[in-house]
Amino acid sequence: MGNPTADQPLYEEIPLKRVTLRRVLDIIVVFLQLSLLVYRFFNLNSHGFTWLLAFLCELWFTLDWILTLCIIWTPIDYKTHPDHLIKQVAELPAVDIFVTTADPVIEPPIITVNTVLSLLAVDYPTDKLACYVSDDGCSPVTFYSLVEASKFAQIWVPFCKKYNVQLRAPFRYFSVKSISSTYESLEFQQEWRKMKDEYEKLCQKVEEAHKLVPSNLSADYAAFKDIECKNHPSIIKVIWENKKAFPDGIPHLIYISREKRPNTSHHYKAGAMNVLTRVSGLMTNAPYMLNVDCDMYANNPKIVLHAMCLMLGLKQNESNCAFVQFPQMFYDELKDDPFGNKMVLTYEIIGRGMGGIQGPVYAGTGCLHNRQVIYGLSPCNRDIKEKLRNEVLEQQFGYSEEFIKSVTETLCGLENTTISQDSVWGSTKAAYKVSSSCYDHNTGWGNQVGWIYGSATEDVVTGMRIHAKGWISALCVPDPPAFMGCSASGGPEFMIQRKRQSSAYTWNLIWALRCIPALCYAVLPAYCLITNTSFLPKVNEAAAMVPIVLFLIQYIGTLVSYLRVGLSVRAWWNNTRMSKINAASSQLFAVLSVILKLLGLSETVFEVTQKGQFTSNDEGNSTEADAGVITFNDSPIFVSPTTLLLLQLTALVLAFLGLQPPAHGSHGAGLLEIMCSMWVVLCFWPFLKGLFGKGKQGIPFLTVCKAAGLSLIFLHLSKRASMV
Ligand SMILES: O=c1ccn([C@@H]2O[C@H](COP(=O)(O)OP(=O)(O)O[C@H]3O[C@H](CO)[C@@H](O)[C@H](O)[C@H]3O)[C@@H](O)[C@H]2O)c(=O)[nH]1
Numbered sequence: 001m002g003n004p005t006a007d008q009p010l011y012e013e014i015p016l017k018r019v020t021l022r023r024v025l026d027i028i029v030v031f032l033q034l035s036l037l038v039y040r041f042f043n044l045n046s047h048g049f050t051w052l053l054a055f056l057c058e059l060w061f062t063l064d065w066i067l068t069l070c071i072i073w074t075p076i077d078y079k080t081h082p083d084h085l086i087k088q089v090a091e092l093p094a095v096d097i098f099v100t101t102a103d104p105v106i107e108p109p110i111i112t113v114n115t116v117l118s119l120l121a122v123d124y125p126t127d128k129l130a131c132y133v134s135d136d137g138c139s140p141v142t143f144y145s146l147v148e149a150s151k152f153a154q155i156w157v158p159f160c161k162k163y164n165v166q167l168r169a170p171f172r173y174f175s176v177k178s179i180s181s182t183y184e185s186l187e188f189q190q191e192w193r194k195m196k197d198e199y200e201k202l203c204q205k206v207e208e209a210h211k212l213v214p215s216n217l218s219a220d221y222a223a224f225k226d227i228e229c230k231n232h233p234s235i236i237k238v239i240w241e242n243k244k245a246f247p248d249g250i251p252h253l254i255y256i257s258r259e260k261r262p263n264t265s266h267h268y269k270a271g272a273m274n275v276l277t278r279v280s281g282l283m284t285n286a287p288y289m290l291n292v293d294c295d296m297y298a299n300n301p302k303i304v305l306h307a308m309c310l311m312l313g314l315k316q317n318e319s320n321c322a323f324v325q326f327p328q329m330f331y332d333e334l335k336d337d338p339f340g341n342k343m344v345l346t347y348e349i350i351g352r353g354m355g356g357i358q359g360p361v362y363a364g365t366g367c368l369h370n371r372q373v374i375y376g377l378s379p380c381n382r383d384i385k386e387k388l389r390n391e392v393l394e395q396q397f398g399y400s401e402e403f404i405k406s407v408t409e410t411l412c413g414l415e416n417t418t419i420s421q422d423s424v425w426g427s428t429k430a431a432y433k434v435s436s437s438c439y440d441h442n443t444g445w446g447n448q449v450g451w452i453y454g455s456a457t458e459d460v461v462t463g464m465r466i467h468a469k470g471w472i473s474a475l476c477v478p479d480p481p482a483f484m485g486c487s488a489s490g491g492p493e494f495m496i497q498r499k500r501q502s503s504a505y506t507w508n509l510i511w512a513l514r515c516i517p518a519l520c521y522a523v524l525p526a527y528c529l530i531t532n533t534s535f536l537p538k539v540n541e542a543a544a545m546v547p548i549v550l551f552l553i554q555y556i557g558t559l560v561s562y563l564r565v566g567l568s569v570r571a572w573w574n575n576t577r578m579s580k581i582n583a584a585s586s587q588l589f590a591v592l593s594v595i596l597k598l599l600g601l602s603e604t605v606f607e608v609t610q611k612g613q614f615t616s617n618d619e620g621n622s623t624e625a626d627a628g629v630i631t632f633n634d635s636p637i638f639v640s641p642t643t644l645l646l647l648q649l650t651a652l653v654l655a656f657l658g659l660q661p662p663a664h665g666s667h668g669a670g671l672l673e674i675m676c677s678m679w680v681v682l683c684f685w686p687f688l689k690g691l692f693g694k695g696k697q698g699i700p701f702l703t704v705c706k707a708a709g710l711s712l713i714f715l716h717l718s719k720r721a722s723m724v
């Protein structure tokens with residue numbers, strides 16, 4: 001037998017060639033865009049303001065496209081080999097698993113329970129795992145549900161391992177898997193029935209807990225008595241301890257609700273992650289940390305092994321890998337992604353493309369981190385003597401002797417040597433200290449160490465800080481997919497989520513800023529029709545071919561990419577449409593809110609996304625009628641798209657009725673302006689339907705009035721502008 005490391009690599013790097021035709025088209029697009037710019041530039045004088053605005057927007061689009069091409073030009077993919085890992089590495093490193101939940105109503109405890117159960121059951125030596133749940137809702141119901149879940153885990157985990165069950169989140173397993181007596185052994189059938197029975201009992205207990213727990217506070221729940229969820233001391237409970245450190249027992253399960261006080265800011269999810277980091281540092285101090293949102297159950301039992309293949313493999317090859325990110329995927333997807341928020345193609349193209357440069361961005365969930373990196377280590381900073389002076393450590397990590405000790409061990413690369421495996425309880429006193437609400441004041445937490453504060457999308461900022469230090473990251477796409485979560489279900493939810501995501505990108509990059517040229521470009525056809533001017537060449541000019549061909553390549557190009565990864569035409573159209581709607585609503589508001597924040601007029605807030613209430617068996621979905629249809633409320637976020645739509649409609653009516661002012665020379669509005677305007681109407685079709693819809697599916701009357709008012713103002717101003 002040869003050298004096992006050489007024969008059996010932990011992972012393989014597979015460069016993915018972007019199809020040559022696609023590359024040729026990419027270059028043609030750049031060429032066309034540049035020629036359009038040149039053409040416009042030399043004709044600026046003979047055209048008015050519209051031409052200049054179009055020129056500026058197109059300049060932006062061109063630069064943006066070149067930047068995107070740089071990212072997607074050299075995509076790579078990794079193939080991981082967990083079986084080689086098990087054979088080669090005698091002792092796998094420990095992993096602390098973090099699950100965050102924030103609200104027992106928006107995030108029903110049964111969802112968290114399923115996520116936790118799926119994680120407790122992953123294929124990894126259980127004495128190397130500990131699962132920490134952070135509950136920002138400080139809910140006795142969540143706590144109670146986890147206690148009950150840990151009891152169920154005692155039979156569920158062995159069952160999954162014995163029969164090598166693939167789907168280890170019981171609600172999914174039982175909704176997908178039924179037994180057929182012809183193929184299954186009698187023993188399996190019996191155990192399966194028992195499991196299903198026990199799971200149903202668990203569901204029922206969790207369901208009833210909302211009524212029961214408060215009236216029935218036994219000693220275990222005393223800590224929750226008379227508690228206000230925004231004003232309470234820390235509650236830390238070791239729900240289950242893998243006392244004998246059995247390699248095939250059940251991993252530790254620890255509940256944490258960090259201290260909250262009305263006058264101290266608690267930094268939302270980033271704050272929760274930092275408390276989890278510190279408490280776990282005291283209790284188990286694993287060198288790696290896997291973090292997931294409460295709704296992201298493990299869909300592939302080998303995820304930790306897959307992630308380790310990359311972590312350890314890249315380390316062997318002397319790459320400095322800070323984190324391994326799994327793509328976010330969603331279950332029970334609405335057909336054809338009506339809200340365009342699954343981002344399949346984003347992962348497929350941008351994610352893999354970034355893989356070829358420095359690795360994917362950190363997505364906040366489904367990610368395995370190296371603890372040293374979270375503690376602020378740089379890849380070249382291997383000589384850390386200076387960092388390890390006690391004053392420096394205290395200033396960075398806060399005043400806790402025990403915690404400083406564990407930090408020192410982590411930074412020195414000792415893998416949990418002094419943490420006594422026999423008792424996680426031993427460290428609870430210190431754990432209370434590091435989870436207090438003022439522990440990280442005037443320390444490096446949220447800035448140099450841990451998850452970064454001040455942005456509602458801590459993940460983007462945290463990931464960027466790590467990349468800025470020179471670390472790389474790796475995207476891991478195992479089959480079956482690693483994690484599955486609920487996607488924002490519809491209505492205002494997904495827009496709120498987008499607004500939150502957009503504001504962070506604006507902060508760092510230019511993501512949301514794109515909405516400004518995009519919006520200007522969408523308003524241009526309406527303005528031109530109203531004032532009888534043009535922003536595009538006439539159809540009979542040769543130059544008109546350039547924007548037409550660009551339009552076709554862009555949309556047909558993305559359509560082909562969609563079809564190639566197995567998505568439908570409908571999904572393509574939904575995403576195309578939603579990207580315009582988002583630009584006009586959530587991204588615009590994100591830019592505005594960042595401006596307000598820069599001016600010091602507002603604070604960052606994190607609005608938690610509603611997690612779907614699922615049913616364990618096939619009871620019908622009551623909101624079927626709403627599924628996939630945008631629902632509206634009186635949020636101002638809907639005013640801007642409605643205005644844009646009303647403007648186009650007005651402009652089209654004016655054009656068709658010939659009510660425009662006379663054109664200056666030959667520069668009046670032409671066919672292309674009309675077509676552009678109609679294209680915008682098509683993209684905003686859900687809003688057109690919303691104008692006539694009833695109930696939640698209709699745009700509220702007040703919103704329509706506001707939009708109509710704004711349109712009238714615009715109409716008035718553009719008439720005036722065209723007179724001068
Ligand atoms: O004060 C808070 C607010 C949120 N959360 C948790 O944060 C997670 C994400 O919140 P969610 O409302 O589901 O936001 P999403 O937009 O779905 O989350 C995406 O975007 C977030 C911000 O970019 C990332 O943190 C997430 O990992 C990523 O899945 C959930 O587990 C919440 O319980 C807390 O623990 N404390």
Ligand SMILES: [Mn+2]
Binds near residue numbers: 486609
């Ligand atoms: Mn979520």
